[in-house]
Amino acid sequence: MDDFCNIVDFLLNDCELDFLALLEVSVADYDVLRKKLGVGFNIIDASNSAGVNLYFDMVFVYRDGVFDFVDKFDLTKIYEGRTYKSAQQLNFILNDLLVHFFVSHWPSRIYAKPDDGARERIAETIANTIDRDIKGDASLVILMGDYNAEPFERCIQGSLSASRDFSLVEGNSKLFYNPFWRYFSYNKSGGVNGSYFYKNGWGARWMMYDQIIFSSAFVSGSSGLVVDDDSVCIFNHALIDAAYDRHGGKLFDHYPVLAVIKGK
Template sequence: MFSEKNLVFAWWNTSLAPSGNSRSTVDERFMASQVIVSLITEIGADFIALGEMSDLDLIDISKICKQYGYSVHSGITKAGRSKFDICYACNDLKLSITNFKDIISKKGDSTLKIAKRVDLMSLLDGTAFHLFISHWPSRLWCEQNHADRHTFGMRLRDSFDNLVQESDKYPFVIMLGDYNDDPFDQSLSEQVMASRDIDMVRRTKHLLYNPFWRHLCKQSETHQGAGSYYYKGGRITKWHTFDQLIYSQAFLTSREWTYDHGYNLVHEMPELIDMVKNPESVFDHLPVYGKIEKVINHG
């Protein structure tokens, strides 16, 4: 059994419904359901955010999640001429959803989908957690270092700063999603201020910690993957680390909850990796996750 004194957050771009329009088959929805079961039973994920979802895909996934006591929520909402394609499942024995809202930014006649903010409460001790769940545009439509990618980063950072100003103490924030940028790209490293330097983040309140720098290459020869996203048409590299979880300083300095460094971060299901590498398969992302632990105070 998984401990009630930890929480695991996960993200997976399912590839089932780009832009929220379903293109999935029955077999693909079954495979997606098996991935989610694996996240629940093998990883112990308590909150699972899902990208590229439609209402049709959510029906099958809801049936699976409810068998494990998880509530399922549609975040498919209209944003300008497009829509958010994010849904999420929550372990109702450990977490309660207290609030949610869309974060968008207008640029000319375009609506940029920055994130969905979901506020949670731990049922163990009442601690509030704030999630910013993002699925930023593909590089096919918004190329690397495009000005809009900087705008996405700046507006996400603005949303974080606004939350900090509203809070009585430094908040527990997790940014998670498919950014279609690697950890070293400026949208994340400069605009969001997500750092790989954990010691510097501990000393510097305004920085966030991004542990996914360590997944820019193969962890060992036994690992089948070298990132979270497999671009089948890549000429120099096929693997990228576009899917990430990024943590506010509170998870490194608080006496309430702390980030657990002992996890692999990318869930390498062998059967999913085979499909991700298969040019005939729609799947191209692996799930990513992270764990936090309740700090036990002695005396």
């Protein structure tokens, strides 16, 4: 827990993050983190039951005075008799604008195979919620989390309408921009080539499971806020590397992903 809290402190203070989503966090972890957080941050314990033996396990930290929290909703999907977690929707005010986060931790590929249709239905729940509840071409929506799926898979590219083409998204309010396609080129130095390393992977061992995906308004800047495309990254600082579980026994098994939003 000391290592965990030190890394969170580093991300919030040294990296100056204003919003941080943490997945697979227990109630006990939340209690420790809440006591360790310094002045100027608020924490949302979003861990709660989503059905029989199914729990959301997320904690959200945001900087006071930057984001103003509005409300939160849980999105689930029942598919073929099983309940899945689609996302937790958090709504904030940022620069007098309403920003909607949909933070997801989709099931492991052990429990939902890439071709069984579950992920498409999970993703459609998010897409349908956005279509029904969030109106306007300038809507500010951010999809993020551990999808246990890569950017090219149907559930991400198709069901969430997440495109790799910046200029195409800029002119089409129905599309989302997914900048994490860029990590499919191989790093010959032997460094990080994805957010998750599976040592027994067939065809590839690095997977790009963790992503931050932006609605068109963050690309066109139509509302005054825009994603800084150059800032998007897998964060593999030495402090994270030391805690990363590539071969077993360490603290984290996913690298964090980061992005910056700025005024246009």
